[in-house]
Amino acid sequence: MNRRTTNWAGNIGFGAERVHRPASVAQLQAVVARAERARALGSGHSFNTVADTPGDLVSLADLPRTMELDTASQTVQVGAGVRYAELAQWLQERGRALHNLGSLPHISVAGSVATATHGSGDANGNLATAVDALELVTAEGDLVALSRAECGAEFDGMVVALGALGVVTAMTLRTRPDFxxxxxxxxxxxxxxxxxxxxxxxxxxxxxxxxxxxxxxxxxxxxxxxxxxxxxxxxxxxxxxxxxxxxxxxxxxxxxxxxxxxxxxxxxxxxxxxxxxxxxxxxxxxxxxxxxxxxxxxxxxxxxxxxxxxxxxxxxxxxxxxxxxxxxxxxxxxxxxxxxxxxxxxxxxxxxxxxxxxxxxxxxxxxxxxxxxxxHWGKLFTAEPGALRGRYSRMADFAGLARRYDPRGKFANDFLAAHVFGAD
The missing domain is CATH 3.30.70.2520 (Alpha-Beta Plaits)
Incomplete structure:
Protein backbone atom coordinates (compact mmCIF):
# COMPACT_ATOMS: atom_id res chain seq x y z
CA MET A 1 0.00 0.00 0.00
CA ASN A 2 1.19 3.52 -0.76
CA ARG A 3 1.03 5.81 2.28
CA ARG A 4 1.43 8.93 0.19
CA THR A 5 5.11 8.60 -0.66
CA THR A 6 6.62 11.96 -1.59
CA ASN A 7 9.81 13.21 -3.17
CA TRP A 8 12.64 14.77 -1.17
CA ALA A 9 11.09 18.25 -1.10
CA GLY A 10 7.52 17.05 -0.54
CA ASN A 11 6.10 18.96 -3.51
CA ILE A 12 5.30 15.71 -5.38
CA GLY A 13 3.09 12.97 -3.96
CA PHE A 14 3.62 9.82 -5.98
CA GLY A 15 0.49 8.18 -7.36
CA ALA A 16 1.70 4.58 -7.20
CA GLU A 17 -0.72 1.97 -5.90
CA ARG A 18 2.11 0.12 -4.16
CA VAL A 19 5.58 1.01 -2.90
CA HIS A 20 8.23 -1.68 -2.51
CA ARG A 21 11.62 -1.66 -0.79
CA PRO A 22 13.33 -4.85 -1.98
CA ALA A 23 16.38 -5.91 0.02
CA SER A 24 18.00 -7.87 -2.80
CA VAL A 25 18.24 -7.86 -6.58
CA ALA A 26 16.28 -11.14 -6.64
CA GLN A 27 13.42 -9.50 -4.72
CA LEU A 28 13.54 -6.55 -7.12
CA GLN A 29 13.33 -8.90 -10.11
CA ALA A 30 10.26 -10.57 -8.67
CA VAL A 31 8.52 -7.23 -8.04
CA VAL A 32 9.21 -5.97 -11.55
CA ALA A 33 8.18 -9.24 -13.20
CA ARG A 34 4.76 -9.16 -11.44
CA ALA A 35 4.06 -5.47 -12.04
CA GLU A 36 1.90 -4.11 -14.85
CA ARG A 37 3.60 -0.70 -14.53
CA ALA A 38 6.74 0.09 -12.53
CA ARG A 39 9.24 2.85 -11.86
CA ALA A 40 12.38 3.08 -9.72
CA LEU A 41 12.96 5.65 -6.99
CA GLY A 42 16.47 6.56 -5.87
CA SER A 43 17.05 9.22 -3.22
CA GLY A 44 13.89 11.07 -4.29
CA HIS A 45 15.81 14.19 -5.22
CA SER A 46 13.55 15.08 -8.14
CA PHE A 47 11.09 17.94 -8.25
CA ASN A 48 8.71 16.68 -10.93
CA THR A 49 6.94 13.43 -11.80
CA VAL A 50 9.80 11.80 -13.74
CA ALA A 51 9.83 8.89 -11.22
CA ASP A 52 6.06 8.55 -10.81
CA THR A 53 3.91 5.61 -11.88
CA PRO A 54 0.30 4.53 -11.41
CA GLY A 55 1.55 1.00 -10.67
CA ASP A 56 4.45 -0.18 -8.51
CA LEU A 57 7.05 2.27 -7.23
CA VAL A 58 10.29 0.52 -6.28
CA SER A 59 12.63 2.22 -3.82
CA LEU A 60 16.26 1.17 -4.24
CA ALA A 61 17.27 2.41 -0.79
CA ASP A 62 17.43 -1.04 0.81
CA LEU A 63 19.40 -2.79 -1.93
CA PRO A 64 22.89 -3.88 -0.87
CA ARG A 65 25.30 -0.95 -0.85
CA THR A 66 27.95 -2.75 -2.85
CA MET A 67 31.17 -1.11 -4.05
CA GLU A 68 33.83 -3.18 -5.82
CA LEU A 69 37.05 -1.75 -7.23
CA ASP A 70 38.62 -3.48 -10.23
CA THR A 71 42.31 -2.71 -9.81
CA ALA A 72 43.13 -3.81 -13.36
CA SER A 73 40.71 -1.44 -15.11
CA GLN A 74 40.54 1.05 -12.20
CA THR A 75 36.75 1.06 -12.42
CA VAL A 76 34.30 0.72 -9.56
CA GLN A 77 31.02 -1.18 -9.68
CA VAL A 78 28.44 0.55 -7.51
CA GLY A 79 25.08 -0.74 -6.30
CA ALA A 80 22.09 1.40 -7.25
CA GLY A 81 21.29 2.27 -3.63
CA VAL A 82 24.69 3.87 -3.01
CA ARG A 83 24.88 7.63 -2.59
CA TYR A 84 27.78 9.76 -3.75
CA ALA A 85 28.87 10.58 -0.20
CA GLU A 86 29.40 6.90 0.56
CA LEU A 87 31.15 6.19 -2.74
CA ALA A 88 33.43 9.22 -2.55
CA GLN A 89 34.66 8.36 0.95
CA TRP A 90 35.14 4.70 0.00
CA LEU A 91 37.17 5.59 -3.09
CA GLN A 92 39.20 8.20 -1.20
CA GLU A 93 40.27 5.56 1.30
CA ARG A 94 41.59 3.49 -1.63
CA GLY A 95 43.43 6.32 -3.35
CA ARG A 96 40.93 6.71 -6.19
CA ALA A 97 38.58 9.48 -7.26
CA LEU A 98 35.71 10.33 -9.56
CA HIS A 99 36.18 13.15 -12.05
CA ASN A 100 33.49 15.26 -10.37
CA LEU A 101 30.68 15.41 -7.84
CA GLY A 102 27.42 17.33 -7.63
CA SER A 103 26.89 20.08 -5.09
CA LEU A 104 24.94 17.64 -2.89
CA PRO A 105 26.71 14.39 -1.94
CA HIS A 106 23.40 13.08 -0.52
CA ILE A 107 22.02 12.01 -3.91
CA SER A 108 22.08 8.46 -5.30
CA VAL A 109 24.49 7.46 -8.05
CA ALA A 110 21.88 5.71 -10.21
CA GLY A 111 19.28 8.47 -10.02
CA SER A 112 21.82 11.22 -10.69
CA VAL A 113 23.20 9.44 -13.73
CA ALA A 114 19.75 8.71 -15.15
CA THR A 115 18.86 12.43 -15.25
CA ALA A 116 22.25 13.83 -16.40
CA THR A 117 22.94 15.53 -13.08
CA HIS A 118 26.28 17.34 -13.09
CA GLY A 119 28.94 19.14 -11.14
CA SER A 120 30.94 22.04 -12.49
CA GLY A 121 34.01 22.74 -14.59
CA ASP A 122 34.78 23.67 -18.17
CA ALA A 123 36.59 20.35 -18.72
CA ASN A 124 34.26 18.16 -16.64
CA GLY A 125 31.42 16.20 -18.18
CA ASN A 126 28.28 15.45 -16.19
CA LEU A 127 28.29 12.58 -13.69
CA ALA A 128 26.95 10.12 -16.27
CA THR A 129 30.05 10.48 -18.45
CA ALA A 130 31.97 8.25 -16.00
CA VAL A 131 29.71 5.23 -16.70
CA ASP A 132 31.25 2.31 -18.62
CA ALA A 133 28.68 -0.41 -17.84
CA LEU A 134 25.40 -1.00 -16.07
CA GLU A 135 23.12 -3.80 -14.95
CA LEU A 136 19.36 -3.44 -15.06
CA VAL A 137 16.21 -5.44 -14.49
CA THR A 138 14.11 -5.48 -17.65
CA ALA A 139 10.33 -5.64 -17.95
CA GLU A 140 10.28 -9.45 -17.73
CA GLY A 141 12.34 -9.42 -14.55
CA ASP A 142 15.58 -10.47 -16.24
CA LEU A 143 18.90 -9.07 -15.05
CA VAL A 144 20.82 -7.76 -18.07
CA ALA A 145 24.42 -6.52 -18.26
CA LEU A 146 25.17 -3.71 -20.71
CA SER A 147 28.55 -2.16 -21.43
CA ARG A 148 30.17 0.33 -23.72
CA ALA A 149 32.56 -2.36 -24.92
CA GLU A 150 29.71 -4.65 -26.04
CA CYS A 151 27.05 -2.13 -27.09
CA GLY A 152 29.27 0.36 -28.85
CA ALA A 153 27.87 3.80 -29.64
CA GLU A 154 24.35 2.68 -28.68
CA PHE A 155 25.51 2.62 -25.08
CA ASP A 156 25.35 6.42 -25.17
CA GLY A 157 21.57 6.09 -25.31
CA MET A 158 21.41 3.75 -22.31
CA VAL A 159 23.07 5.83 -19.61
CA VAL A 160 20.90 8.97 -19.30
CA ALA A 161 17.74 6.92 -19.76
CA LEU A 162 15.23 8.43 -17.28
CA GLY A 163 14.36 4.94 -16.05
CA ALA A 164 12.75 4.07 -19.38
CA LEU A 165 14.78 0.94 -20.14
CA GLY A 166 14.43 -0.82 -16.80
CA VAL A 167 15.49 -0.61 -13.17
CA VAL A 168 19.25 -0.11 -12.84
CA THR A 169 20.79 -2.25 -10.10
CA ALA A 170 24.49 -1.43 -10.56
CA MET A 171 26.81 0.83 -12.53
CA THR A 172 30.48 0.65 -13.37
CA LEU A 173 32.29 3.99 -13.22
CA ARG A 174 35.75 4.98 -14.36
CA THR A 175 38.00 6.31 -11.61
CA ARG A 176 41.25 8.26 -11.54
CA PRO A 177 43.98 8.79 -8.94
CA ASP A 178 42.80 10.86 -6.01
CA PHE A 179 43.68 14.54 -5.84
CA HIS A 376 17.11 19.54 -16.18
CA TRP A 377 15.17 16.28 -16.42
CA GLY A 378 14.64 16.07 -12.67
CA LYS A 379 13.70 19.66 -11.86
CA LEU A 380 10.62 21.85 -12.15
CA PHE A 381 9.74 23.33 -15.54
CA THR A 382 6.66 24.50 -17.40
CA ALA A 383 7.37 23.40 -20.99
CA GLU A 384 4.33 22.08 -22.84
CA PRO A 385 4.19 18.40 -23.89
CA GLY A 386 6.25 17.86 -27.00
CA ALA A 387 8.25 21.07 -26.65
CA LEU A 388 11.49 19.33 -25.70
CA ARG A 389 11.54 16.66 -28.39
CA GLY A 390 12.78 19.03 -31.07
CA ARG A 391 15.65 20.19 -28.86
CA TYR A 392 17.29 16.73 -28.64
CA SER A 393 18.58 15.44 -31.97
CA ARG A 394 18.68 11.83 -30.72
CA MET A 395 15.24 11.79 -29.05
CA ALA A 396 13.68 9.57 -31.76
CA ASP A 397 16.63 7.17 -31.51
CA PHE A 398 16.16 6.98 -27.75
CA ALA A 399 12.43 6.35 -28.11
CA GLY A 400 13.21 3.46 -30.44
CA LEU A 401 15.72 2.06 -27.95
CA ALA A 402 13.13 2.25 -25.16
CA ARG A 403 10.52 0.45 -27.27
CA ARG A 404 13.04 -2.33 -27.93
CA TYR A 405 13.85 -2.84 -24.25
CA ASP A 406 10.33 -2.19 -22.95
CA PRO A 407 7.90 -2.91 -25.82
CA ARG A 408 4.79 -2.88 -23.62
CA GLY A 409 5.70 0.33 -21.80
CA LYS A 410 5.99 -1.09 -18.29
CA PHE A 411 8.45 1.65 -17.33
CA ALA A 412 6.67 4.46 -19.18
CA ASN A 413 4.71 7.15 -17.37
CA ASP A 414 2.92 10.41 -18.10
CA PHE A 415 6.15 12.43 -17.85
CA LEU A 416 7.88 10.33 -20.52
CA ALA A 417 4.78 10.32 -22.70
CA ALA A 418 4.61 14.12 -22.59
CA HIS A 419 8.27 15.00 -22.98
CA VAL A 420 10.02 12.03 -24.65
CA PHE A 421 7.82 9.58 -26.49
CA GLY A 422 4.84 11.64 -27.65
CA ALA A 423 1.78 10.33 -29.46
CA ASP A 424 3.86 8.38 -31.95
Missing part, protein backbone atom coordinates in the same frame (compact mmCIF):
# COMPACT_ATOMS: atom_id res chain seq x y z
CA UNK A 180 43.47 17.47 -3.46
CA UNK A 181 41.43 20.62 -3.91
CA UNK A 182 41.49 24.01 -2.19
CA UNK A 183 38.37 26.13 -2.13
CA UNK A 184 38.00 29.89 -1.88
CA UNK A 185 34.91 32.07 -1.99
CA UNK A 186 34.91 35.58 -3.45
CA UNK A 187 32.16 38.13 -2.93
CA UNK A 188 30.66 41.09 -4.77
CA UNK A 189 31.49 40.38 -8.42
CA UNK A 190 29.79 43.03 -10.52
CA UNK A 191 27.46 41.56 -13.13
CA UNK A 192 29.13 43.61 -15.85
CA UNK A 193 32.51 42.15 -14.86
CA UNK A 194 31.04 38.65 -14.83
CA UNK A 195 29.70 39.17 -18.33
CA UNK A 196 32.91 40.72 -19.66
CA UNK A 197 35.18 38.02 -18.23
CA UNK A 198 32.83 35.03 -18.09
CA UNK A 199 35.11 32.66 -20.03
CA UNK A 200 38.12 33.50 -17.90
CA UNK A 201 36.12 33.23 -14.67
CA UNK A 202 34.51 29.88 -15.50
CA UNK A 203 37.82 28.47 -16.69
CA UNK A 204 39.93 29.79 -13.84
CA UNK A 205 39.95 26.56 -11.83
CA UNK A 206 38.94 22.91 -11.85
CA UNK A 207 35.40 23.85 -10.78
CA UNK A 208 33.81 27.30 -10.53
CA UNK A 209 30.30 28.22 -9.35
CA UNK A 210 28.71 31.67 -9.47
CA UNK A 211 25.87 32.46 -7.06
CA UNK A 212 23.43 35.37 -7.26
CA UNK A 213 20.13 36.25 -5.60
CA UNK A 214 19.37 38.72 -8.41
CA UNK A 215 18.59 41.45 -5.88
CA UNK A 216 21.27 43.65 -7.40
CA UNK A 217 23.29 43.47 -10.65
CA UNK A 218 25.89 41.48 -8.71
CA UNK A 219 27.18 37.92 -8.49
CA UNK A 220 27.06 37.59 -4.71
CA UNK A 221 29.58 34.75 -4.41
CA UNK A 222 32.06 32.92 -6.66
CA UNK A 223 33.20 29.51 -5.38
CA UNK A 224 36.58 28.60 -6.88
CA UNK A 225 37.72 24.99 -6.45
CA UNK A 226 41.39 24.73 -7.42
CA UNK A 227 43.00 21.33 -7.99
CA UNK A 228 46.31 21.32 -6.13
CA UNK A 229 49.13 21.21 -8.65
CA UNK A 230 47.28 23.18 -11.34
CA UNK A 231 48.29 26.79 -12.09
CA UNK A 232 46.90 29.10 -9.43
CA UNK A 233 43.70 30.99 -10.33
CA UNK A 234 44.12 34.67 -11.15
CA UNK A 235 44.31 36.89 -8.09
CA UNK A 236 44.23 34.05 -5.54
CA UNK A 237 44.14 35.48 -2.05
CA UNK A 238 43.80 39.15 -3.05
CA UNK A 239 40.76 39.28 -5.32
CA UNK A 240 39.08 37.70 -8.30
CA UNK A 241 38.11 39.86 -11.28
CA UNK A 242 37.14 42.63 -8.88
CA UNK A 243 35.47 40.37 -6.31
CA UNK A 244 36.92 40.38 -2.81
CA UNK A 245 37.94 37.20 -0.92
CA UNK A 246 35.50 36.16 1.80
CA UNK A 247 36.98 36.56 5.28
CA UNK A 248 35.06 33.62 6.72
CA UNK A 249 33.34 30.51 5.43
CA UNK A 250 30.11 31.11 3.54
CA UNK A 251 26.90 29.27 2.69
CA UNK A 252 25.47 29.95 -0.80
CA UNK A 253 22.20 30.98 0.87
CA UNK A 254 23.45 33.75 3.18
CA UNK A 255 20.84 33.12 5.87
CA UNK A 256 22.05 29.55 6.39
CA UNK A 257 24.95 28.38 8.53
CA UNK A 258 28.30 27.97 6.79
CA UNK A 259 29.12 25.00 9.05
CA UNK A 260 27.00 22.88 6.70
CA UNK A 261 29.36 23.62 3.79
CA UNK A 262 32.66 22.08 2.78
CA UNK A 263 35.85 23.73 4.02
CA UNK A 264 36.91 26.99 2.37
CA UNK A 265 39.52 29.73 2.91
CA UNK A 266 42.04 27.95 0.69
CA UNK A 267 42.60 24.97 2.98
CA UNK A 268 43.55 22.03 0.75
CA UNK A 269 41.82 18.70 1.25
CA UNK A 270 40.63 15.57 -0.56
CA UNK A 271 38.48 15.94 -3.69
CA UNK A 272 35.71 14.08 -1.86
CA UNK A 273 35.54 16.83 0.78
CA UNK A 274 35.85 19.87 -1.52
CA UNK A 275 34.04 19.25 -4.83
CA UNK A 276 30.58 19.14 -3.18
CA UNK A 277 29.34 22.38 -1.66
CA UNK A 278 27.74 20.61 1.32
CA UNK A 279 29.01 18.17 3.93
CA UNK A 280 27.47 14.68 3.86
CA UNK A 281 26.44 14.78 7.53
CA UNK A 282 24.79 18.19 7.29
CA UNK A 283 21.38 19.23 5.98
CA UNK A 284 21.50 19.38 2.17
CA UNK A 285 21.07 22.85 0.70
CA UNK A 286 17.95 24.28 2.42
CA UNK A 287 17.18 20.95 4.10
CA UNK A 288 14.42 20.23 1.60
CA UNK A 289 12.47 23.39 2.33
CA UNK A 290 12.74 24.48 -1.28
CA UNK A 291 11.90 23.87 -4.91
CA UNK A 292 14.50 23.55 -7.65
CA UNK A 293 14.67 24.31 -11.37
CA UNK A 294 17.58 24.34 -13.78
CA UNK A 295 18.04 25.33 -17.41
CA UNK A 296 21.02 24.31 -19.51
CA UNK A 297 22.03 26.00 -22.73
CA UNK A 298 25.02 26.20 -25.07
CA UNK A 299 28.09 27.51 -23.28
CA UNK A 300 28.57 30.17 -25.97
CA UNK A 301 25.27 31.75 -24.87
CA UNK A 302 26.19 32.16 -21.20
CA UNK A 303 26.57 35.94 -21.30
CA UNK A 304 23.43 36.36 -23.42
CA UNK A 305 21.56 34.33 -20.79
CA UNK A 306 22.83 36.58 -18.00
CA UNK A 307 21.60 39.61 -19.91
CA UNK A 308 18.28 37.92 -20.75
CA UNK A 309 17.58 37.24 -17.06
CA UNK A 310 18.58 40.69 -15.84
CA UNK A 311 15.16 42.27 -16.60
CA UNK A 312 13.56 39.56 -14.42
CA UNK A 313 15.57 40.50 -11.35
CA UNK A 314 12.59 41.71 -9.33
CA UNK A 315 10.48 38.67 -10.22
CA UNK A 316 13.32 36.28 -9.41
CA UNK A 317 14.22 37.97 -6.15
CA UNK A 318 10.69 37.38 -4.81
CA UNK A 319 10.87 33.59 -5.18
CA UNK A 320 14.58 32.85 -5.21
CA UNK A 321 16.82 31.54 -2.48
CA UNK A 322 19.86 31.36 -4.76
CA UNK A 323 20.78 30.95 -8.44
CA UNK A 324 23.94 28.93 -9.17
CA UNK A 325 25.65 29.20 -12.57
CA UNK A 326 28.03 26.42 -13.66
CA UNK A 327 29.65 25.12 -16.84
CA UNK A 328 29.69 21.51 -18.07
CA UNK A 329 31.77 19.88 -20.81
CA UNK A 330 30.28 18.31 -23.93
CA UNK A 331 29.51 14.58 -24.08
CA UNK A 332 28.00 11.94 -26.40
CA UNK A 333 25.02 10.87 -24.25
CA UNK A 334 21.81 11.08 -26.28
CA UNK A 335 19.53 12.64 -23.66
CA UNK A 336 22.18 14.79 -22.02
CA UNK A 337 21.69 18.55 -22.41
CA UNK A 338 25.44 18.59 -23.13
CA UNK A 339 25.20 16.25 -26.11
CA UNK A 340 28.01 17.40 -28.40
CA UNK A 341 28.08 20.91 -26.92
CA UNK A 342 29.67 22.58 -23.93
CA UNK A 343 26.89 23.93 -21.75
CA UNK A 344 26.16 26.37 -18.96
CA UNK A 345 23.56 25.63 -16.32
CA UNK A 346 21.41 28.16 -14.47
CA UNK A 347 20.20 26.38 -11.35
CA UNK A 348 17.49 28.01 -9.22
CA UNK A 349 16.85 27.09 -5.59
CA UNK A 350 13.42 28.55 -4.91
CA UNK A 351 10.99 29.12 -2.08
CA UNK A 352 8.62 26.17 -1.42
CA UNK A 353 5.59 27.85 -3.00
CA UNK A 354 4.68 26.21 -6.29
CA UNK A 355 1.94 28.69 -7.13
CA UNK A 356 4.34 31.63 -6.81
CA UNK A 357 7.28 29.88 -8.49
CA UNK A 358 5.74 28.48 -11.69
CA UNK A 359 4.75 31.83 -13.29
CA UNK A 360 8.30 33.09 -12.76
CA UNK A 361 9.76 29.92 -14.28
CA UNK A 362 7.53 30.38 -17.30
CA UNK A 363 9.04 33.85 -17.82
CA UNK A 364 12.56 32.47 -17.35
CA UNK A 365 11.89 29.76 -19.94
CA UNK A 366 10.45 32.29 -22.37
CA UNK A 367 13.63 34.36 -22.20
CA UNK A 368 16.07 31.43 -22.31
CA UNK A 369 14.37 29.29 -24.97
CA UNK A 370 15.66 31.40 -27.91
CA UNK A 371 19.17 30.72 -26.56
CA UNK A 372 18.72 26.96 -26.85
CA UNK A 373 17.88 26.11 -23.25
CA UNK A 374 16.47 22.81 -22.01
CA UNK A 375 15.38 22.04 -18.43
Missing amino acids: DVSQRVYEGLELDAAAEHFDAIAGAAYSVSLFTRWREPVIDQVWVKHRVGDPAPEGTGSGFFGARPARAARHPVPEMAAEHCTEQLGVAGPWSERLPHFRPGSPPSSDGDELQAEYLLPRRNAVAALRALEPLRADLARVLQINEIRTIAADELWLSPSYRQDTVGFHFTLVPDTAAVLPVLARVEERLAPLGSVP
